[in-house]
Amino acid sequence: MSRQFTKEFKEDAVRYYLDHKDLGLTACAKNLGTSKATLCTWTKEARANNGEVPTRGSGNYQSDDSKENARLRKELRDTQDALEILKKAISILGNLDRLY
Numbered sequence: 001m002s003r004q005f006t007k008e009f010k011e012d013a014v015r016y017y018l019d020h021k022d023l024g025l026t027a028c029a030k031n032l033g034t035s036k037a038t039l040c041t042w043t044k045e046a047r048a049n050n051g052e053v054p055t056r057g058s059g060n061y062q063s064d065d066s067k068e069n070a071r072l073r074k075e076l077r078d079t080q081d082a083l084e085i086l087k088k089a090i091s092i093l094g095n096l097d098r099l100y
Contacts, residue, residue: 010053
């Protein structure tokens with residue numbers, strides 16, 4: 001399973017690398033506990049976004065709003081499923097009363 005890093009960590013890591021270029025990418029990545037490729041990717045992303053490393057957060061959502069929307073949709077779906085199960089149970093129990 002891959003490790004997930006916070007936006008702040010990524011931006012600090014890029015700053016660390018830029019401040020310590022004399023160490024080189026490999027040594028900086030090792031000091032930070034990341035791979036060379038990961039630090040290289042973060043550095044490229046930071047250059048392209050004015051020093052900011054874009055992150056999507058857990059679940060690969062574009063924003064906190066979309067993450068919350070997904071959570072609410074899942075909760076609604078689960079609630080609807082539970083309601084359907086209860087309706088079927090009431091129907092079955094209602095049919096048992098007629099048999100006896």
